[in-house]
Amino acid sequence: MTSTHGPIITILLVFLILTGCDQHKATTKDPSPKTETVTSIAETESEPAYGDMIIRGTIGDASVLLPVLANDASSFDITGLIFNGLVKYDKDIQLVGDLAEKWEIADDKLTIRFFLRKDVKWQDGQPFTTKDVEYTYKTYVNPKTPTAYATDFLKVKEFRVLDPYTFEVTYTEPYAPALTSWGQGMLPSHLLEGTEITESPLKRAPVGTGPYRFREWKTQEKIVVDSNHDYFEGRPYINRVLTRVIPDPATMFLELKAGRLDQMGLSPLQYTRQTNTKWFNENFRKYKYLAFGYTYLGYNLLDWKFKDKKVRQALTTAIDRDGIVKGVLLGLGEVAYTPYKPDTYWYNPNVKKWPYDPEKAKQMLAEAGWTDTDGDGILDKDGKPFKFTIITNQGNQLRERAATIIQRDLRRVGIRVKIRPIEWAAFLKNFIDRRNFEACLLGWGIGIDPSQIDIWNSKKTGERELNFITYVNPEVDTLLDQGAATYDREKRKEYYDRFQEIIAEDQPYTFLFVSYSLPIISARFHGIKPAPLGIGYNFDRWYVPKHLQKYHIAP
Amino acid sequence: MGPYILKRLLLMIPVLLGITIISFGVMKLAPGDPVSVVTDLNPNMNKEAIERIRAYYGLDQPAYVQYAKWLKNMLMLDFGRSFAPDSRPVIDKIMERIPVTLLINILSMILILAVAIPLGVMSAVKQNSVFDKGTTVFVFVGFAIPTFWLALLLMILFGVKLEWLPISGLRSLTYAELSVPEKVLDLGKHLVLPVFVSSFGGLAGMSRYMRSNMLEVIRQDYITTARAKGLDERTVIFKHALRNALLPVITLLGLSVPGLIGGSVIFETIFAIPGMGQLFYQSVMSRDYPTVMGILVIGAVLTLVGNLLADVMYSVADPRIRAAG
Numbered sequence: 001m002t003s004t005h006g007p008i009i010t011i012l013l014v015f016l017i018l019t020g021c022d023q024h025k026a027t028t029k030d031p032s033p034k035t036e037t038v039t040s041i042a043e044t045e046s047e048p049a050y051g052d053m054i055i056r057g058t059i060g061d062a063s064v065l066l067p068v069l070a071n072d073a074s075s076f077d078i079t080g081l082i083f084n085g086l087v088k089y090d091k092d093i094q095l096v097g098d099l100a101e102k103w104e105i106a107d108d109k110l111t112i113r114f115f116l117r118k119d120v121k122w123q124d125g126q127p128f129t130t131k132d133v134e135y136t137y138k139t140y141v142n143p144k145t146p147t148a149y150a151t152d153f154l155k156v157k158e159f160r161v162l163d164p165y166t167f168e169v170t171y172t173e174p175y176a177p178a179l180t181s182w183g184q185g186m187l188p189s190h191l192l193e194g195t196e197i198t199e200s201p202l203k204r205a206p207v208g209t210g211p212y213r214f215r216e217w218k219t220q221e222k223i224v225v226d227s228n229h230d231y232f233e234g235r236p237y238i239n240r241v242l243t244r245v246i247p248d249p250a251t252m253f254l255e256l257k258a259g260r261l262d263q264m265g266l267s268p269l270q271y272t273r274q275t276n277t278k279w280f281n282e283n284f285r286k287y288k289y290l291a292f293g294y295t296y297l298g299y300n301l302l303d304w305k306f307k308d309k310k311v312r313q314a315l316t317t318a319i320d321r322d323g324i325v326k327g328v329l330l331g332l333g334e335v336a337y338t339p340y341k342p343d344t345y346w347y348n349p350n351v352k353k354w355p356y357d358p359e360k361a362k363q364m365l366a367e368a369g370w371t372d373t374d375g376d377g378i379l380d381k382d383g384k385p386f387k388f389t390i391i392t393n394q395g396n397q398l399r400e401r402a403a404t405i406i407q408r409d410l411r412r413v414g415i416r417v418k419i420r421p422i423e424w425a426a427f428l429k430n431f432i433d434r435r436n437f438e439a440c441l442l443g444w445g446i447g448i449d450p451s452q453i454d455i456w457n458s459k460k461t462g463e464r465e466l467n468f469i470t471y472v473n474p475e476v477d478t479l480l481d482q483g484a485a486t487y488d489r490e491k492r493k494e495y496y497d498r499f500q501e502i503i504a505e506d507q508p509y510t511f512l513f514v515s516y517s518l519p520i521i522s523a524r525f526h527g528i529k530p531a532p533l534g535i536g537y538n539f540d541r542w543y544v545p546k547h548l549q550k551y552h553i554a555p
Numbered sequence: 556m557g558p559y560i561l562k563r564l565l566l567m568i569p570v571l572l573g574i575t576i577i578s579f580g581v582m583k584l585a586p587g588d589p590v591s592v593v594t595d596l597n598p599n600m601n602k603e604a605i606e607r608i609r610a611y612y613g614l615d616q617p618a619y620v621q622y623a624k625w626l627k628n629m630l631m632l633d634f635g636r637s638f639a640p641d642s643r644p645v646i647d648k649i650m651e652r653i654p655v656t657l658l659i660n661i662l663s664m665i666l667i668l669a670v671a672i673p674l675g676v677m678s679a680v681k682q683n684s685v686f687d688k689g690t691t692v693f694v695f696v697g698f699a700i701p702t703f704w705l706a707l708l709l710m711i712l713f714g715v716k717l718e719w720l721p722i723s724g725l726r727s728l729t730y731a732e733l734s735v736p737e738k739v740l741d742l743g744k745h746l747v748l749p750v751f752v753s754s755f756g757g758l759a760g761m762s763r764y765m766r767s768n769m770l771e772v773i774r775q776d777y778i779t780t781a782r783a784k785g786l787d788e789r790t791v792i793f794k795h796a797l798r799n800a801l802l803p804v805i806t807l808l809g810l811s812v813p814g815l816i817g818g819s820v821i822f823e824t825i826f827a828i829p830g831m832g833q834l835f836y837q838s839v840m841s842r843d844y845p846t847v848m849g850i851l852v853i854g855a856v857l858t859l860v861g862n863l864l865a866d867v868m869y870s871v872a873d874p875r876i877r878a879a880g
Binding site: 148 | 587592594596602608721722723726824842
């Protein structure tokens with residue numbers, strides 16, 4: 001795997017799983033969509049038509065096509081076309097039914113009753129029932145299943161099937177993220193029951209309920225899926241989706257230029273400098289929307305230098321985050337201030353932002369006891385100079401460049417920073433797991449559900465756990481627990497708003513930026529409607545008007 | 556000859572065993588393990604789940620137990636299952652990569668030999684001439700040019716500007732619907748750039764080697780004798796000198812047998828070719844022990860067999876060695 005490693009990918013998964021393909025009408029519109037379409041030609045309205053194929057480029061091959069076993073974005077990109085969960089997020093990031101028609105939460109908030117759609121069939125013709133849901137649940141909690149997604153399901157105390165289309169789950173305590181967890185792809189029990197899931201042929205030739213059915217997979221070359229004519233939301237317009245694996249982004253861009261790709265993700269450089277020709281403007285459309293993830297500089301709070309929050313506030317004040325967005329992302333991103341995505345419901349815009357001000361930063365550091373007593377240009381305290389090393393994972397250029405800008409900014413206030421990129425496996429084992437670092441530059445995916453207990457709770461500081469900077473704040477612990485136990489959205493937001501205020505005050509991380517996703521898509525595809533969730537949510541409603549169709553694919 | 560080969564074959568067993576122990580040890584020394592690569596910094600993973608997965612792969616046991624298990628399976632030619640999320644049998648993962656890797660490596664080896672041998676011979680014969688110096692510059696430029704850069708330039712020229720050749724991959728999208736000759740043509744078109752780029756860098760070594768061999772041979776007494784007999788220069792060079800100068804190439808070919816299944820990561824990445832280089836690189840990066848070991852074992856066996864083949868071929872080709880042996 002190359003640039004985006006584990007952390008970004010993992011939370012993204014949940015998001016990817018839930019962005020199946022659908023056409024639900026918007027229910028509410030609380031967050032103003034920050035998405036914008038960049039296009040020079042007006043979209044001429046024409047009749048949707050069946051047919052054609054879309055060829056997409058990806059840098060990494062999928063690893064396994066069963067959602068329970070997969071843990072990389074490339075796999076979920078494909079399984080998202082083939083499988084459905086019981087619930088999903090609509091374009092405005094509202095939880096809606098997918099395979100479930102509706103659900104009821106009992107008054108004690110412990111039991112959820114799901115009512116399944118009765119018109120859903122597996123792609124081999126078998127009906128989809130609670131038997132499949134039960135099998136899926138049991139597979140996730142089975143100790144012999146090597147899955148990354150057991151945690152939410154292990155909180156289930158009891159699973160009761162009431163009839164083929166109704167079932168109930170009971171939790172030991174109210175747990176709001178539970179609903180989202182039922183968005184995991186449902187598995188066909190009639191094909192998997194009684195088999196060893198890790199050895200099932202379905203890993204490489206899956207059968208789902210989704211808009212596309214599996215056709216062909218040539219390892220490290222391509223994955224082909226065809227439209228499912230019996231899809232319960234209606235047959236998708238595009239007949240075939242071909243995903244080509246091209247590991248090198250430069251090669252991928254050349255394929256796009258040669259007209260052999262219809263869709264790829266652009267780098268900021270390609271977006272701003274290389275795709276503004278007449279040919280590109282006529283043949284492609286570019287989109288940009290905030291990605292579900294942020295990049296941060298995390299301080300090891302066990303390190304004496306970073307124990308004082310005044311120092312951390314000063315460090316943030318000393319870092320020119322607008323400069324990082326401009327220099328590293330060429331302006332294609334936004335400064336992050338809290339661990340939530342700026343255009344979502346949960347984001348609290350009214351937190352302390354610590355704007356860039358080197359003079360003020362120096363003053364704050366002096367207040368914290370850091371001054372240059374020996375005149376060598378480096379701040380010191382108790383005879384020790386302020387020097388530290390930022391570690392980051394090797395191969396992620398954005399992160400290495402951001403670290404370089406931070407190095408320059410901190411030098412200006414008298415702090416010496418070294419940068420050390422380390423190979424991913426060694427990075428985790430020898431540095432993060434052992435708390436053997438001063439500061440680290442990494443990214444998190446931003447989950448759609450606002451629960452962030454795993455990252456900020458003081459109980460999650462053990463080895464291999466995610467609060468590896470050892471952030472301890474009892475009020476945050478309480479707020480996060482209350483948030484996770486509350487189903488009421490408005491009430492829940494109050495907890496997370498306060499949580500964000502505290503995090504902004506404490507600055508255990510310097511939140512750096514949220515970058516834009518920059519897909520470019522051939523102009524012959526119509527029906528793409530950017531929304532807070534991105535563009536993929538209504539993929540089955542994309543179409544190519546009859547006269548523009550390029551490939552003839554037998555339906 | 557028979558007993559000699561048998562002895563060499565028997566000697567391979569302890570050597571191979573040693574290689575696997577060292578490989579396994581070095582791999583285990585590398586920080587990180589296949590589970591932490593997947594589970595660390597994963598918000599969905601709790602400690603319990605991590606332990607579950609470690610136990611599933613047998614990583615909770617001491618290293619020597621893991622090695623013994625692996626060796627036991629290996630003796631029955633069972634390469635085991637990959638630790639990657641796909642859990643596929645290692646042998647399947649390797650076998651699906653080998654044909655294309657072999658094809659490209661053999662083609663570029665042939666191209667290298669076909670170009671480098673004449674180049675080397677001519678350089679030696681016309682030592683210090685303009686041709687010799689020009690060739691030297693040419694092959695070293697080839698050696699020095701970064702593969703990825705040359706590949707991108709050629710892709711832009713032949714793929715985007717002229718549209719003569721495909722840019723990347725192995726097959727066109729319509730490959731399945733083509734007739735057999737069209738398939739061969741299609742595959743051939745896709746292979747032109749990769750084979751050219753991968754041989755360009757290899758010209759330097761082989762042609763320099765050929766040149767120095769040839770220079771060595773030309774100075775020998777028997778060449779002087781041949782000339783003294785009044786043989787024309789063509790016969791002297793191509794019949795008497797070349798055949799002797801070619802002998803060491805056999806060793807070189809023997810040594811490159813394991814290289815035939817090895818691939819280059821950079822080059823496969825640029826051309827989007829699903830070869831062994833990418834598989835090995837990805838396996839090492841994700842600490843996929845069974846796959847790494849599988850590839851190393853196959854590589855080790857081929858190295859040993861290649862050495863043996865070279866020795867045997869050498870004695871077949873060179874009567875002097877046969878007499879001494």
